[in-house]
Amino acid sequence: MDLFHDNPLLAGVRQMLGSFALRSMRPIAARHDREESMPWALMKEASPFLSQTAALDGRKKLTGLEDDPDPKKPRTAARIAVVGSEELGYGCAGIALALAGSGLAASPVARMGTDEQRAEFKKLMSGLDDQGRVKVAAMALSEPATGSDISGLKTIAIPDGDHYVIRGSKQWITNGLSAAVYVVWAQADPAAGRAGVRGFIVARGTPGLVPGRKETKLGIRASETAQVHFEDCRVHKDMMLGQATSAEGAATGLSDTKKMLDSTRPAVGSQAVGIARAAYEFLLDRVRGGSLHGTPMASHQHIMFELAEMQMEITASRMLAHRAAWLADHHQDNVAEASMAKAHGARTAQLVTTRAMVLLGEEALEPDHPVEKWYRDAKIYDIFEGTGQIQRRILARLLTGQNPT
Template identity: 40%
Template sequence: MLVHQANQVASEIFRPNSRKYDRAEHDYPKELDMLSALMDGMNDGGDRGAGTAGLARAAADSDGIVNGANMSTVLGLIELCWGDVGLALSLPRQGLGNAAIAAVANDEQKKALRGCWAGMAITEPGCGSDSAAIRTTAVRDGDEFVINGEKIFVTAGQRCDHVVVWASLDPKKGRAAIKSFVVSKDNPGMKVLRLEHKLGIRSSDTATIVFENCRVPRSALLGSEEIDTKQGFGGVMQTFDNTRPVVAAMAIGVARAALERTRELLEQAGLSPADYAADRWRMPAAVATFHELEAEWEAARLLTLRAAWMADNGQPNSLQASMSKAKAGRMATQVTLKCAELGGALGYSEDELLEKWARDSKILDIFEGTQQIQLLIVARRLLGKSSAELK
């Protein structure tokens, strides 16, 4: 039912408005307001929608096999991003910051922040892939923290009403001192400096935000104030174990859209992939390439479902989350670019969405940890090396 619902949204709302908001960059997609009300109603009724707000790791001692919030989010976002990645990222109250709140916040914080729309502020001008190198600080002052710093590439940074910002309690203590804070957009110490113009996902706003003596209460801190140098910053990093399969799902969705349209174009040209399934020795190059792309897509899909399933069943999935993100991100750029090529002139023109899907897919190989960082994480996990031992 969830997959069907998400597919209907994608086909009836996202696809018809996809090109409109690609051209009207930074315009708010007002068509999404109705969807947000629908998703709120589903969440209030106990049903799971296709957004990130319900993401959370199950307890390790859960009984039986569970397909829960992580699996439903992945399956739903595959469908939504089959429609449009940028619009999926623009759904109110379904930001990546909401996933952080679901993963790290305590029950009292979750109750207080219910219904908020939270962006995620991690990247800084001098800190990209190495999240441990952030320079934004949060200094304790009585019952408050004072945050100072600058964040870039904040998805939904202008439209959201809260921002989850990563800051260091003590830069001298390294990554263990990095904590996440929820800051309301009406805080006078936080300001949206500018919006970015982008290659793809243009319907999604991407902002630069500055924090100048931004005061937040101690209750804004997600997790513990304690700086545990032995644990590192595993608490805030747990967010990525939930959201990296989500980004992989986005890549699977947009790649599937490109594959389906390319199959239709090949069939119109008299090169139906199905006609050569049992006669591979005389398969045209275009059809052979298409079959290879389908195989890459299926491999990424299975890795992603595995990572989401593990999170739903309380199993550590950091390795699998990075594997799925690395594979799906690379697969999506490969598939969408090759499909645009197979489409010939149609693949390069705005008469089709193939060129747009090729542009949209690139970000999915970059944000939530670049391709290179994911491969580094995988290598560390497989070899049993720490970040200090393998850089």
């Protein structure tokens, strides 16, 4: 497999989602950003190919092809994810997260769930909700006191007969207000420390599950973020994840959740690349044919070297993401590469959007200006899914085996 060129499958994904980004996402991006509203209509329209349960469905919906059943052969899932994520980030990061946010919850069910749990999750996600909207899922992991340090979870799950009683609050939960199903992480065995953390599938409407306040955010405003409270919420023990043994071995607690987060990092970095590319192309479009005091904008090094710098950084970030994905698809360790891809992509998105705003001058102060929105959207990529500092901590630990403080 050639790392540096798309195969026909990846080219097809790129073309399809790139077209979707421009035709379906861009025209509604400013409105959903301004109104801080989920793009429910688009989510329904896109559901035939961008399923909220894609992690459980495999890739067929998106590509029309089944996964190769031979586990030793190279996969394409990670590369499809990075190629697709860049295009969706290029369209609108907030809408992209609304379209894909359920995947965060579906992934641990796909990886750690039993057949029965997968079936239950899919049942809970089938059909439309009582407002006629596609159903979404929420991964409830972060807590008010637990952002980067997810090993310090305070939410507890107390055994009680055939049930667990879950108690605690979750913070920054994508789809936290509207989800039809939650995958909540709680400490089920405090004596076991990290190994005692378990995930539970909890249906909306379960007594004690209380969706909290929706957050007003700097960016990605088309994606809903809310607190979720579990007030002695009783969940049947059959809904506890970690009872299955996957092809990759037993998958149970927090360490597997962290591995799952590792696996999404290249795609997250790639989504940031999409934001950077959007701002870069917007600026390039202004420069082509534009003039400055009677001279072509393109004749000015001040402007063109900035664009060249942006192009370099975008290309470097994209290569890092593709390299990390290629390694994952070829069953090779990619922890370092995934962290590099995520951290570098976030940095590039911030750099490019900030510089693009400076070069646009007063134009970028206009309400609903896309570059200003991309500037606000870009910041979260250096925070969620492991901050830039966490990525560097991972890389540093790989160098010496120590956690620098």
